[in-house]
Amino acid sequence: MSVVFKKPDALCDVTMHYCPGCTHGIVHRLVAEVIDELGICGKTVGVAPVGCAVFAYNYFECDMIEAAHGRAPAVATGVKRANPANVVFTYQGDGDLAAIGTAETVHAATRGENITVIFINNTIYGMTSGQMAPTSLPGQVTTTSPYGRDPKLAGYPIRVCEMLATLSGTAYCERVSVDCVKNVIQAKKAIKKAFENQIAGKGFSLVEVLSTCPSNWGLTPIEALERLRRDMIPYYPLGVYCDRDAFAEVEAK
Amino acid sequence: MSDKILMKGNEALAEAAIRAGCRCFFGYPITPQTQLPEYMAKKMPKIGGTFLQSESEIAAINMVLGASAAGVRAMTSSSSPGISLKAEGISYLAGSDLPAVIVNIQRGGPGLGGIQPSQADYWQATRGLAHGDFRVLSLAPAGIQEAVDLMGTAFDLADKYRMPVMILGDGIIGQMMEPVRLPDPVTELPEKPWAAKGTRGARKHNILNSLYIQPEELERVVRERYERYAEVEKNEVRVETWLAEDADIIVTAYGSTARICRNAIRAARADGIKVGMVRPITLWPFPSAAYAEAAAHAKGFLDVEMSMGQMIDDVRLAIGCSRPVRFFGRTGGVVPTPAEIRAEIDALCKEVL
Amino acid sequence: MKEFNILIAGSGGQGVQTIGKLMTEIGMEHGFEVSFIPSYGPEMRGGTSNCGVNISTEPIASPLVVTPTQLVALNLPSLDKFETSVVPGGSVIYDTDLIGRAPARTDVTYYGIPFTTLAEQLGVKANMLVSGKLLAVTGFCDPDGAESTIRALTAKRPAFFEPNMKALRAGFAL
Structure with a gap:
């Protein structure tokens, strides 16, 4: 009998803690499939964030480090500089990457740090149960923006891909979504490219994955996917924002 | 050369x-x-x-x-x-x-x-x-x-x-x-089997x-x-004691302050005052035993720091508050002088001898 | 026990730190215990600059020079600030080109020398003349004894060896 579907080898055989309908599971699987396809599990080191993916160190078969909130790109920098032959990735949420860890993110990018960053944007703090994120949309109701995010009070959401694309050290950033099969397939392509870039030494690669949080959005999984398509994609357009070898010009000289 | x-x-x-x-x-x-x-x-x-x-x-x-x-x-x-x-x-x-x-x-x-x-x-x-x-x-x-x-x-x-x-x-x-x-x-560094440098497929993942x-x-x-x-x-306790065996007065300080205290101790010894020093090299673990030992014969302690007095807590704990511990400190970047410390030694002598 | 606690002070750019480091290196070369401590911080940029050097036959206790046995003052603020701190019986070397006033104490020996003018006449650096004089006043080493140190310090720029030795000898003879 032929196997048509199985758990990727790079994923541990454990039950994940994610809520029903959460898209973290999909993204974990995509990362694991890419690691398997590239045959790099034995030399990969992952860095888990503080946030819903905090237990990611229990879910990947590769070596894992749990970082402080926002510090994953700095920790990954340390790992990569210590052992450049390792493939190093971080897996971070929006609060981690775009609020408390903005400096670490921006500077890892501008240094062209040769790492891969998987960025889950679900416009909310999941782990602490539904507070406003740096990516929460204008008008979005959260427990800390109970009257809806008012840009005059709480400022505007950060568009991470657009911002990082302005930095010369960024080799690649693409915004993808996991709301439907077609987009999941595209998301995997992007994640694979982000790992391949690192192996080729091209510089900082980031994939922003628009994701859902049914529990904290107060929606069913189906409604959550609809919200992603209806509200998030127009504000956070999908696509490639930057694709180059960050050091090609320097090396040419 | x-x-x-x-x-x-x-x-x-x-x-x-x-x-x-x-x-x-x-x-x-x-x-x-x-x-x-x-x-x-x-x-x-x-x-x-x-x-x-x-x-x-x-x-x-x-x-x-x-x-x-x-x-x-x-x-x-x-x-x-x-x-x-x-x-x-x-x-x-x-x-x-x-x-x-x-x-x-x-x-x-x-x-x-x-x-x-x-x-x-x-x-x-x-x-x-x-x-x-x-x-x-x-x-x-x-x-x-x-x-x-x-x-x-x-x-x-x-x-x-x-x-x-x-x-x-x-x-x-x-x-x-x-x-x-x-x-x-x-040339040789310890093995670190716990490190995250890739499993190479040869072991379970390190976390x-x-x-x-x-x-x-x-x-x-x-x-x-x-x-x-x-x-x-x-x-791992590390401590230096100097002229402490027969000392009536123990001056204690760490780091560069201890160097300045040496001048004052030398001067006091030259005047016949039995002063010695306990200098912690490890601040944690604190060398409490060296203080307890000194307290067996010393009549008073002078703690000198470039602060408002922080290590003094550990000194008092180390000797169970069994002897007076006088404090002298300069702070904010001001460095104590040997003459100031010498004056404190004299003041402590008056207090305890 | 032989001990020199030397305080060297002047304006930034006069080579005060160089004099201090040179004395420390020479002292070390001749088997003395030594220490060198610079003033640091914003003072480095323009304002006053000073450093303390200890040279002793015994291990150095405090590296700070609070009461110098020898003071080198290369500008007026330095003499004003540190003159009173010199130990009785100590000595003060100062540049009469840059310091107009007369010495204030009677219990120390003053060596007032127009280092700036002399350096111009001889075509050498004033701070090396001062260094030579400092060797003479302390007496812990003569210019011949300092030769290997100067050679080592000018190893990367050998052309500087002769002029520096010349200045050191000239300063020593002042």
């Missing part, structure tokens, strides 16, 4: 770290320690190591955490305000059982404070460095040769006990030059983590760590 070379404290610390096998340095400029990262910036690329000027102290300590987790000897250095920023990362290092060396070349505080020598971070180094139940092994050199020697010790102890080790200096230690004999570079969501599990892990701390307290 002398076999010693004249080196500035900050540069000697950097060279000693490299010779101790440090291959990753992450830091951020701050007076009065900046020559340390500058030296690393020059030297590391030549030996295949990493120097990286981070975007912040917070990033630097987390880069150290990453490099240490990857199994490499890693270090950062800063001065007081920068150490406060590193506090978070040091707690995570402790909680993840990761070795690292952190150098603090202290300056006056609190806040931005000043840039002149200070010892006002003693409590920080020995107690409240950051959140959680944990310890940092703190070493306090009083001269450049000792700083060099302790750097090798720091890396060895950090690896042995899998914990952060702090070298607590001050502006004097960082800035002054003294002749040093540098040790030979280490470096400080999160334990079940209270009982976290308690167990912390208790195990404290068993290791007990070993540190048993094995």
Whole structure:
């Protein structure tokens, strides 16, 4: 009998803690499939964030480090500089990457740090149960923006891909979504490219994955996917924002 | 030709770290320690190591955490305000059982404070460095040769006990030059089977983590760590006593302040006063036994610090408050003079003799 | 026990730190215990600059020079600030080109020398003349004894060896 579907080898055989309908599971699987396809599990080191993916160190078969909130790109920098032959990735949420860890993110990018960053944007703090994120949309109701995010009070959401694309050290950033099969397939392509870039030494690669949080959005999984398509994609357009070898010009000289 | 070379404290610390096998340095400029990262910036690329000027102290300590987790000897250095920023990362290092060396070349505080020598971070180094139940092994050199020697010790102890080790200096230690004999570079480093450098498909994955969501599990892990701390307290106490055997008066100080006290002690001895010194080299573990021993015959203690009085708590605890402990301190970057300390010795004599 | 606690002070750019480091190197070369401590911080840029050097047959206790046995003052603020701190019986070397006033104490020996003018006449650096004089006043080493140190310090720029030795000898003879 032929196997048509199985758990990727790079994923541990454990039950994940994610809520029903959460898209973290999909993204974990995509990362694991890419690691398997590239045959790099034995030399990969992952860095888990503080946030819903905090237990990611229990879910990947590769070596894992749990970082402080926002510090994953700095920790990954340390790992990569210590052992450049390792493939190093971080897996971070929006609060981690775009609020408390903005400096670490921006500077890892501008240094062209040769790492891969998987960025889950679900416009909310999941782990602490539904507070406003740096990516929460204008008008979005959260427990800390109970009257809806008012840009005059709480400022505007950060568009991470657009911002990082302005930095010369960024080799690649693409915004993808996991709301439907077609987009999941595209998301995997992007994640694979982000790992391949690192192996080729091209510089900082980031994939922003628009994701859902049914529990904290107060929606069913189906409604959550609809919200992603209806509200998030127009504000956070999908696509490639930057694709180059960050050091090609320097090396040419 | 002398076999010693004249080196500035900050540069000697950097060279000693490299010779101790440090291959990753992450830091951020701050007076009065900046020559340390500058030296690393020059030297590391030549030996295949990493120097990286981070975007912040917070990033630097987390880069150290990453490099240490990857199994490499890693270090950062800063001065007081920068150490406060590193506090978070040091707690995570402790909680993840990761070795690292952190150098603090202290300056006056609190806040931005000043840039002149200070010892006002003693409590920080020995107690409240950051959140959680944990310890940092703190070493306090009083001269450049000792700083060099302790750097090798720091890396060895950090690896042995899998914990952060702090070298607590001050502006004097960082800035002054003294002749040093540098040790030979280490050739063999301890194995780190726990490191995250890839499973190579040959073992289960290693996880470096400080999160334990079940209270009982976290308690167990912390208790195990404290068993290791007990070993540190048993094995790693370092202290210098000088002229203490027959002393009526014990002057106690650490780091560069102890050097200044020596002048005052010499002068007092020349006048026939029996004064000796206890100088902690490890601030944690604190050399309590040396104080208890001295208290058996000494009638009073004089604690001298470049602070408003921090180590004095440990001195009092060490002798169970069995003798008067007088305090003399200058702070904010003001350095005590031998004459001031001598006057305090005389005052203490009047009090207890 | 032989001990020199030397305080060297002047304006940034006069080579104050160089004099201090040179004395420390020479002392070390001749088997003395030595220490060198600079003033640091914003003072480095323009304002006053000073450093303390200890040279002793015994291990150095405090590296700070609070009460110097020898003071070198290369500008007026330095003499004003440190003149009173010199130990009785100590000595003060100062540049009469840059310091107009007369010495204030009777219990120390003054060596007032127009270093700036002499350096111009001889075509050498004033701070090396001062160094030579400092060797003469302390007496812990003569210019011949300092030769190997100067050679080592100018190893990367050998053309500087002769002019520096010339200045050191000239200063020693003042």
